[in-house]
C-alpha cells in the first residue's frame with residue numbers, strides 16, 4: 379500500500395527537512411483519514427513537523443497565502459466542485475507557489491448518475507487549472523497506473539462481501555472498485571503541476 383505521507387517524507391528529506399523549517403499541514407473531511415495520516419506521520423518521524431485538521435478541497439480552513447506548496451494524491455477526483463477546489467488551492471498558495479495533484483481523469487459518459495466520481499467528472503484537468511488562474515507547468519500520465527489500479531480495486535472487489543458486512547453503506551470504496559474494474563471509467567491517472575503567478 380502506498381502512502382502520501384511517506385512520499386512527502388521522502389521528498390522533504392531530499393530537500394533537507396531535518397534542518398529546514400518545512401512544515402506539513404494535512405486536511406481531510408474523514409476522521410478515519412486524519413487518524414491514518416497522524417499515525418503515518420508518527421511512523422515516518424514527521425509528527426513534530428506536521429498537523430492535520432478537518433477540511434475539504436473546497437474549504438481547507440487555511441488562511442490566504444498560507445502555504446508555499448500544496449499537493450493531493452488520489453483524492454481530487456472525489457471533489458464535488460473541482461472549480462471551487464482549484465480556487466481554494468489558488469487562495470491558500472502564496473503568489474509563486476505551486477500545487478501538484480495526482481488524480482484520475484474521469485470519463486463523464488461512463489459515470490453518469492454514479493455517486494461521488496459521477497459528480498463533476500473531469501476528463502482533462504488542464505482547462506480547469508487555467509480557468510482558475512494557474513500556469514500549468516507539467517501534465518502527464520503516471521507510469522504503470524492502470525495495472526496497479528486494477529490490482530488494488532480488484533482486491534477490494536474480492537473482499538467486497540467482508541467489507542460490506544463490516545461497513546454497510548459506508549463501503550463506498552466497494553462500489554467504486556466494482557465500477558472501476560467493470561467499466562474502466564478512468565482514462566488516465568494524471569500528474570499536474572501548476573504555479574500561482576506572482
Ligand SMILES: C[S@@+](CC[C@H](N)C(=O)[O-])C[C@H]1O[C@@H](n2cnc3c(N)ncnc32)[C@H](O)[C@@H]1O
Pocket residue numbers: 380381382405406407408411433434435436450451452453456457458
Ligand atoms: C483514496 S483516499 C487517498 C488518501 C491519500 N491521499 C492517499 O494517497 O493514501 C481519498 C481521500 O480523499 C478524501 N476526500 C474525499 N472527498 C474529499 C473532499 N471533498 N475534499 C477533500 N478530501 C476528500 C477521503 O476522505 C480520502 O481520505
